[in-house]
Amino acid sequence: MADILDTPAMEDDNERRLGPGPFAALLGLRLVCADESGSQVEADPGPEHVNDGGIVHGGYLSSLLDTTTGWAVHARLPVGVGAPHIQISVQYVRAAVPGTTLVCRGRCITAGRRISSAEAEITQGDRVIARAVTSHVVLSPG
Numbered sequence: 001m002a003d004i005l006d007t008p009a010m011e012d013d014n015e016r017r018l019g020p021g022p023f024a025a026l027l028g029l030r031l032v033c034a035d036e037s038g039s040q041v042e043a044d045p046g047p048e049h050v051n052d053g054g055i056v057h058g059g060y061l062s063s064l065l066d067t068t069t070g071w072a073v074h075a076r077l078p079v080g081v082g083a084p085h086i087q088i089s090v091q092y093v094r095a096a097v098p099g100t101t102l103v104c105r106g107r108c109i110t111a112g113r114r115i116s117s118a119e120a121e122i123t124q125g126d127r128v129i130a131r132a133v134t135s136h137v138v139l140s141p142g
Helices: 008-016 022-027 058-076
Strands: 030-035 038-043 085-092 102-111 115-124 127-137
Touching: 022 058, 030 058, 038 058, 058 085, 058 102, 058 115, 058 127
Parallel strands: none
Antiparallel strands: 030 038, 038 102, 085 127, 102 115, 115 127
16 A cells, blocks of 8 residues: 655655644555645555445545545645534535546645635546535644
């Protein structure tokens, strides 16, 4: 399982930022990039990530959207400022299948002093799987 922080270009920033935590690593989420323009996280869902119908569980997809929007917001805020989600609205467009990479791209829409917002979209191949819009409370240190 790849470490979500193993991208060499991000080492300096990641040394100064909080990591996404063990849950993202447990799901096998890989941070590709997170900067002022947005974030990208990828995942390879396996048989352990499906529901009884054999498709990728909605909770897995929601976690991918949650992680991607979180990185998009944190990349726009000063180092040391937290921004946990206070709301996420997910639209499931079509089923995702295990064994094929999911790509989630997000962007921060607003990075305010108290509230920030973001959006993200998951694709599998050339098909849109799910979208999310999020709100985050901005927590300054101290």
